[in-house]
Amino acid sequence: MRRIAILGATGSIGGSALDVVARHPQRFRASVLSANENVDALVALCCRFQPDVAIIAREDRYAALRDALAQASPATRPMAGIAALADVAASELCDTVVAAIVGAAGLGSTLAAAHAGKRILLANKESIVVGGALLMQAVRASGARLLPVDSEHNALYQCLPEPAIGSAMRPEVRRLVLTASGGPFRGWSREQLAPVTPEQACAHPNWRMGRKISVDSATLMNKGLEVIEAHWLFDAPPERIEVVVHPQSIVHSLVQYTDGSTLAQLGNPDMRTALAYGLAWPERIEAGVPDLDLAAVARLDFQPPDEVAFPCLRLAREALREGPAATTILNAANEVAVSAFLQGRLSFLGIAALLESTLTRLHEREAADIPALLDIDARARRTALSLITDEAF
Numbered sequence: 082m083r084r085i086a087i088l089g090a091t092g093s094i095g096g097s098a099l100d101v102v103a104r105h106p107q108r109f110r111a112s113v114l115s116a117n118e119n120v121d122a123l124v125a126l127c128c129r130f131q132p133d134v135a136i137i138a139r140e141d142r143y144a145a146l147r148d149a150l151a152q153a154s155p156a157t158r159p160m161a162g163i164a165a166l167a168d169v170a171a172s173e174l175c176d177t178v179v180a181a182i183v184g185a186a187g188l189g190s191t192l193a194a195a196h197a198g199k200r201i202l203l204a205n206k207e208s209i210v211v212g213g214a215l216l217m218q219a220v221r222a223s224g225a226r227l228l229p230v231d232s233e234h235n236a237l238y239q240c241l242p243e244p245a246i247g248s249a250m251r252p253e254v255r256r257l258v259l260t261a262s263g264g265p266f267r268g269w270s271r272e273q274l275a276p277v278t279p280e281q282a283c284a285h286p287n288w289r290m291g292r293k294i295s296v297d298s299a300t301l302m303n304k305g306l307e308v309i310e311a312h313w314l315f316d317a318p319p320e321r322i323e324v325v326v327h328p329q330s331i332v333h334s335l336v337q338y339t340d341g342s343t344l345a346q347l348g349n350p351d352m353r354t355a356l357a358y359g360l361a362w363p364e365r366i367e368a369g370v371p372d373l374d375l376a377a378v379a380r381l382d383f384q385p386p387d388e389v390a391f392p393c394l395r396l397a398r399e400a401l402r403e404g405p406a407a408t409t410i411l412n413a414a415n416e417v418a419v420s421a422f423l424q425g426r427l428s429f430l431g432i433a434a435l436l437e438s439t440l441t442r443l444h445e446r447e448a449a450d451i452p453a454l455l456d457i458d459a460r461a462r463r464t465a466l467s468l469i470t471d472e473a474f
């Protein structure tokens with residue numbers, strides 16, 4: 082029986098992971114569940130899954146969690162705080178960690194799971210964007226099994242020769258091709274993009290996801306983060322990672338080989354496929370996802386990304402070339418920008434502009450350890466916030 086810690090259990094990935102877990106009670110037990118602030122949703126999950134531990138990241142919500150669990154799920158121990166997430170991810174309470182927290186807030190628990198040699202199902206792409214070098218070092222040193230569940234990287238993993246992770250990309254792999262849906266504004270001009278609202282940006286054409294990643298998909302920053310993620314996961318040089326827009330989100334990504342072969346992984350856009358793959362690897366299990374009906378899909382289209390209307394992809398590639406300090410600044414400024422956009426304090430086009438200005442203002446280009454990365458992250462957040470407050474955008 083695998084004991085699964087689902088960090089970010091109340092979110093979109095968390096819900097899909099729990100759906101797969103519930104389909105296989107003989108194989109999996111959700112032993113740890115976490116949320117940031119949503120006590121009611123966390124307690125409802127505890128009633129259903131009876132985990133050993135429930136963690137609320139916000140310490141000010143601890144008493145509410147404790148009191149509710151005492152009534153609703155007394156066998157579940159309440160805990161609180163970011164440090165508790167890391168401690169539990171590294172503990173005997175779990176052998177598998179689903180890293181499904183949104184944002185760089187997931188870095189500590191993902192790293193702790195890696196150092197402790199756990200199986201990690203990585204959805205939390207921001208943690209590898211910020212701490213990629215250190216995370217991969219920890220995975221190699223501990224023998225942790227890192228299984229990407231971001232749909233594109235899961236597709237690449239399925240199409241690459243073993244070992245896909247932990248050693249240099251093989252020379253017979255010519256390039257990795259990440260597919261991008263293009264988001265809700267595919268084909269739009271900058272003039273059309275200027276007035277778009279959070280509701281429009283969060284209406285992804287193919288996937289039901291949390292609001293932050295939905296906005297990232299709309300700006301193409303999601304694809305920029307995914308290029309960085311692919312670089313670290315597969316030790317792929319940036320120039321061997323390509324992005325192609327594929328509006329149907331049926332081909333999840335492709336690997337091109339030197340002999341002219343291109344391997345792709347296809348499926349309906351449903352994250353339960355990647356999560357079931359990661360939970361059961363190397364076996365395959367039922368995920369509740371309907372079979373792909375290619376005749377019903379009818380056509381698969383591909384086109385180049387528009388990096389003029391959507392500059393975030395270019396900004397991410399530039400940051401990747403500069404190094405971990407720049408990708409940390411990019412990610413932090415993006416988290417601030419998306420949050421401000423969702424609150425109506427920044428325009429859609431202001432997101433990319435804010436990233437560019439924050440990257441220009443901060444000159445750190447060295448970040449060798451976690452304290453240095455966290456310091457850069459904090460300063461980038463302060464800089465981006467002050468730019469918004471100064472109404473530079």
Ligand SMILES: NC(=O)C1=CN([C@@H]2O[C@H](COP(=O)(O)OP(=O)(O)OC[C@H]3O[C@@H](n4cnc5c(N)ncnc54)[C@H](OP(=O)(O)O)[C@@H]3O)[C@@H](O)[C@H]2O)C=CC1
Binds near residue numbers: 116117180230232
């Ligand atoms: N959704 C998807 O289909 C995909 C998502 N991903 C990635 O997976 C991650 C999760 O995405 P998604 O599920 O959509 O996000 P959601 O916003 O739906 O869920 C986020 C989860 O993280 C928790 N959380 C939020 N902030 C913090 C924090 N500061 N500390 C601890 N926990 C926190 C939330 O708790 P609470 O409910 O209390 O706020 C919630 O459980 C992201 O990195 C995303 O990029 C990757 C591929 C696909």
Ligand SMILES: CC(=O)[C@@H](O)[C@H](O)COP(=O)(O)O
Binds near residue numbers: 260264298299352
């Ligand atoms: C499901 C998933 O992996 C998301 O990252 C998805 O790919 C977002 O779609 P975009 O291709 O629009 O960024």
Ligand SMILES: [Mn+2]
Binds near residue numbers: 231232233307
């Ligand atoms: Mn993805």
